[in-house]
Amino acid sequence: MKGRTVILDHWKDRETAALVVDGVLEDLLIESDQPRPGTIYRATADRPVKGQGGMFLKTPDGSAFLRQVRGLAPGQSVVVQVTGFAEPGKALPVTQKILFKSRYAIVTPGAPGYNISRAIRDDDERDRLLGIAHDVMDESGDGLILRSSCSGASEDDIAQDIEAMAALAQRIRTDDSDGMETLLEGDGPHVQAWREWTGPADISTVDGGLADHGVLEAIDALRTPRVALEAGAFMFVEATRALVAVDVNTGKDISLAAGLKANLACARDLPRALRLRGLGGQIVLDLAPMPKKDRRTFETALRQAFRRDDTETALAGWTPLGNYELQRKRARLPLVEVLG
Structure with a gap:
């Protein structure tokens, strides 16, 4: 199945959103029992x-x-x-x-100034967006970040998004009540999907959509640490108390380039494997054997893969034993804890 599909459904009565690209599960959001980030x-x-x-x-x-x-x-x-x-x-x-984040805009109280995503490079488009920001924000005193999703979006859609976030920031700022209170609930999976998965996609909102698009089978597969890679290679992604260990194997390929091919496949798929499993913290890669001269090629592939990933990840480098280390923000609850 070609193309992007966003499925908004429920898994075991929990609100769930899934992003499927060309028949492969790319992202998954399942409601947990913990307070939502953004609350x-x-x-x-x-x-x-x-x-x-x-x-x-x-x-x-x-x-x-x-x-x-x-x-x-x-x-x-x-x-x-x-x-x-x-x-x-x-x-x-x-x-x-505090940040008030939506599909097109992020309002930043206490941090004045208007900023536009670096992903938008066209000068005319940046000027258009800056004009919208000045028209809507006026002299509110709050800061504003216009996200990459603004590129090509209509002026009305962007303006309405900014207005909604600015009004929300104003309401929270002027609340003078006393005592402990939840002032705003964070976004659930369906709203997060609308906010973050902004590319063109078919939207499925029917009951049973997860089953229809093979997501239930993919969720079951995520319970195991084994991840199939290209050309018969595979890796194991396993979380311990101290770190996440990734073990890369070449499979049945015994050619001279088997190690490099398996490691490059790992680099391309690692962000997705970590994202779907909700894993972060210290990550150690035990790569397949390859010549030291190929390390730069692997590093380039890994850097390109994580550049397309939204979660902050620092590529720390090689250890004396030849492993590769990363440090990734714990932005999600581990999937094993959500699934139970």
């Missing part, structure tokens, strides 16, 4: 953490941890936003740098 709380300062410059907070959904905090005393109220999922036994990660 905004009015929290209460609880106790500082000496030596770390942070403070534990009380929220309606339990304990949260705020880093690099100054001038906040226990008992005071503070507005914070959830930045990710809590690791087992740890508090929710939150920040005071």
Whole structure:
């Protein structure tokens, strides 16, 4: 099946969104029991953490941890936003740098200035978008980022998106209530799909859409660490308590170039494998044997693959034992925890 398809459905009564490209599952979002990233709380300062410059907070959904905090005393109220999922036994990660993110625009209170995605390089298009930003934001004082999805979008759609986010920021900023409260719920999988998967696609909203497009089988396959690669190669992607280990194998190919081919296939598919499994943190690649002269070729392929991925990933480099290390933001809950 060629083309892009976005499926909005439910998996075991949980809101689910799936992106299928040319018959292959590219992305998957399943509702979890944890608070959604993007949720905004009015929290209460609880106790500082000496030596770390942070403070534990009380929220309606339990304990949260705020880093690099100054001038906040226990008992005071503070507005914070959830930045990710809590690791087992740890508090929710939150920040005071609130963002109001939508399909075309990100409003940034407290960070004035208008910015346009670097992916938009046409000067005329950048001038058009900057004009829309000035017309809509006027003198609100909030900052604005226009996302790459604005390229070619209609002026009305962009303006309405900016207005909605600016109004939401104004409502949160002027709220003068007291006590712990959830001021805004983060986006669920269906809204996230609309917000992030902006390319042209067919949209399926019928019940049973996940089954019709083979997503249920793909979810079952994600329960196992084995990932099939091109030309019969494969890799195992396994999370331990300390790190994510990736083991690359050539399969039945015994040619001289088998190791390089398997490693290049790993580089191309690794962002998708990590994204679907919700894995981040320290990642160590135990690659198939290949000559040292081919390392640069592998690094180039890996860099290109992660450049197309939205999750912040740092390519750390080679270890003395010949493994390759990465550091990836924990932007999602591990899929094994969601599936149960």
